[in-house]
């Protein structure tokens with residue numbers, strides 16, 4: 181399989197890439213820190229990837245997306261799987277005080293992903309095959325005061341992916357929305373960890389399985405589906421007073 | 425804070441933990457803190473991996489393979505990589521660890537810093553003897569590449585250096601070739617300590633791996649009984665191929681109540697274990713995890729000792745002292761079912777503070793019952809240290825300053841290479857340094 185990973189230095193993405201490497205697949209990795217990306221690439225080669233190519237870019241620079249996708253295709257010819265993993269949690273308090281900060285969260289998690297997916301979806305639609313998997317978040321299921329800027333970007337992304345899936349369903353392109361719960365990664369380094377937390381390896385295995393099974397939406401680990409089911413059904417009258 | 429404790433869960437420590445993912449992050453933390461200590465997987469039993477009041481540099485996600493030469497069997501990887509992850513990659517390629525401790529959940533950095541040993545000490549020496557080179561980042565911001573040829577003293581100080589000479593960024597290790605990933609294992613019952621010595625003497629020549637479980641509660645008839653296990657890597661014809669084995673059973677879900685482990689329950693367990701094997705000698709082809717990592721099948725087994733934790737006592741000393749230790753332990757009735765005994769060989773490690781030395785090593789677990797446990801451990805410690813033996817820092821939570829300095833006379837030479845910003849709870853305890 182030819183797998184492209186956007187945000188290949190994310191802790192979750194690294195674990196997904198390791199699983200594909202162990203099975204000897206080809207990996208096309210994109211991230212902004214080239215030195216770190218090199219170490220990830222070496223690791224994946226040692227673990228059995230049949231080919232690893234790296235590309236460095238800051239995804240906020242959407243003007244460069246077209247060139248990036250062309251570069252990848254010139255090396256890979258076609259893609260079987262595109263995984264979009266990068267994201268930015270940001271600081272909610274700062275973002276509610278400054279639109280500049282809020283915009284960076286929205287652009288990273290939503291606008292830039294739309295740009296990238298526009299290119300990737302047209303490509304895959306033309307080939308009438310492939311999988312687009314995007315890591316969104318349970319935070320996009322309901323707005324909460326603690327992270328609604330990040331949450332609304334991920335929520336927008338969820339709707340975008342729904343529409344895309346609907347559009348591509350007849351052309352043989354699979355669109356997967358991944359909604360992880362709490363994952364112990366650098367993004368959440370400052371949070372106190374408890375029972376609901378998972379390791380990136382566990383989430384990664386869930387992503388690989390959902391890709392294989394051609395799932396539409398997957399909550400990872402599975403129990404988040406039920407947690408979010410409850411949270412989504414709390415009446416707004418009550419929810420607006422809650423602190424969760 | 426409990427996320428970063430030691431395996432015996434005694435003593436406790438309060439520390440600021442930095443979870444690191446990239447080599448380029450380490451120096452920033454070192455420069456921003458007053459006292460730092462690298463932390464691998466926390467599989468050390470006592471406080472060598474704790475830094476009360478200071479900071480921990482948690483290496484867990486600095487875990488990438490840098491290069492794996494499948495033809496020469498040389499692997500270079502970041503220090504946070506666990507032996508489990510390493511085996512997943514090297515076993516299918518026909519290679520194995522030259523030395524492995526009794527758990528695969530340890531990091532490369534931790535294996536170097538404690539200069540760990542395994543069931544093949546009599547043939548292969550310690551882990552440190554198989555290191556080709558490593559990179560060490562110190563608080564002076566320099567990265568030192570150390571090997572038996574370059575930065576020799578820093579190389580010798582860092583192997584068994586207890587994380588005090590700097591942060592190991594990566595390690596290059598020479599692996600050993602295998603035809604198959606099973607072990608041809610023979611288990612032999614013995615009824616006394618002298619029988620154990622006899623079997624051990626006659627096995628060291630032909631068996632790469634030797635170790636024994638010993639019943640250290642049994643007094644009177646049957647004192648010193650146990651089961652001796654010896655083995656070699658299976659040949660291609662005997663085995664099942666170069667498979668990765670990682671058997672897992674359900675984890676221990678919570679802390680068990682302390683009263684569950686007492687001399688009667690453990691005595692019964694030991695008797696059952698001894699009788700489980702009916703014949704005097706049994707030979708089997710077993711997966712490598714069954715042979716090397718029997719305890720790894722049960723995640724978080726340290727919870728069976730309850731909240732107050734437990735302590736391990738591992739010493740190396742002469743045969744007569746071992747007999748005395750066993751007598752004192754059996755008479756005390758302080759339950760210990762995980763007791764392991766093995767004869768070390770005479771291969772000298774490059775490490776200045778390395779623990780293994782010629783003699784018999786005995787390893788016993790004691791539930792922490794407060795004063796009575798400490799009293800027993802003190803008595804055993806006095807005995808070992810007054811008779812030229814030594815205790816293993818990786819397993820220790822109580823040894824005194826005097827014992828440490830007696831057992832490790834090179835500590836003064838070591839001081840020259842210790843990094844001034846690095847310290848641990850263990851180090852402050854055994855040197856009186858602040």
Ligand SMILES: Cc1cc2nc3c(=O)[nH]c(=O)nc-3n(C[C@H](O)[C@H](O)[C@H](O)COP(=O)(O)OP(=O)(O)OC[C@H]3O[C@@H](n4cnc5c(N)ncnc54)[C@H](O)[C@@H]3O)c2cc1C
Nearest residue numbers: 464465466467468525526531533534537540541586587592
């Ligand atoms: C079930 C079990 C069986 C065991 N069997 C054996 C055995 O047979 N033989 C044996 O020798 N030991 C054995 N041990 C002990 C274990 O192998 C050692 O304590 C080992 O060092 C633990 O590695 P770790 O990664 O957990 O390191 P930690 O316990 O986290 O740290 C150990 C030391 O390594 C240092 N360190 C860690 N990473 C680095 C780094 N990157 N740079 C510099 N220093 C670093 C730390 O500062 C600390 O001093 C066993 C332990 C268990 C739990």
Ligand SMILES: NC(=O)c1ccc[n+]([C@@H]2O[C@H](COP(=O)([O-])OP(=O)(O)OC[C@H]3O[C@@H](n4cnc5c(N)ncnc54)[C@H](OP(=O)(O)O)[C@@H]3O)[C@@H](O)[C@H]2O)c1
Nearest residue numbers: 189190191192212238239240265266267317362363365367
């Ligand atoms: N961790 C959780 O609890 C959790 C829960 C639900 C969903 N998620 C989602 O899971 C995905 C992966 O995150 P993670 O948990 O693995 O965290 P992570 O390790 O911090 O990964 C996030 C990655 O995104 C990259 N990135 C951010 N902005 C970028 C930009 N403009 N250009 C290029 N790269 C950029 C970061 O690169 P740098 O290192 O260069 O900054 C980093 O590698 C994210 O989409 C996140 O929203 C995480």
